[in-house]
Amino acid sequence: MTGPRVRRASARLRRYELAEGAGVVRECRDLAQRALSEWFGSAGQPGLIAVEDALLLVSEVVTNAFVHGGVPYELGLDRTDGRLWVQVSDTNPVRPRPHGRHHAGAPSGHGLYLLERLAAAWGCVPRARGKAVWFEVEVTGRPDVPDAT
Secondary structure (H helix, E strand, O other), X not given: OOOXXXXXXXXXXXXXXXXXXXXXXXXXXXXXXXXXXXXXXXXXXXXXXXXXXXXXXXXXXHHHHHHHHOOEEEEEEEEEOXXXXXXXXXXXXXXXXXXXXXXXXOOOOOHHHHHHHHOOEEEEEEEOOEEXXXXXXXXXXXXXXXXXX
């Protein structure tokens, strides 16, 4: 697998064209980790809220796209006023939906439940090549890192 191709990047925005392959989940989590560290500081830093949640949700949404949606082909990350907005586009137009009631002891099926519990908001929009699942999380970061808008 070749790596992701940067489509756009700025002080508050990242867009990546993803390569096909089994490593796409790890790759997206790594890309999100780098952006979050740059924008909000390192995970585990005192006062830093929701970075780990954001990384977990990136993994869940990309995994869901990979397993159920076809081929994830784009990752978008935007930072604005203490919020992180993430979008994952894949080739399947079918909206994500729960497959029955959530069971904590089940080996899989936790992605949408986690989105509901951890994201400030989430949704799905049609795209020319399938759909995009997006979510927002509130992230309190370092006060010395200004929001470049």
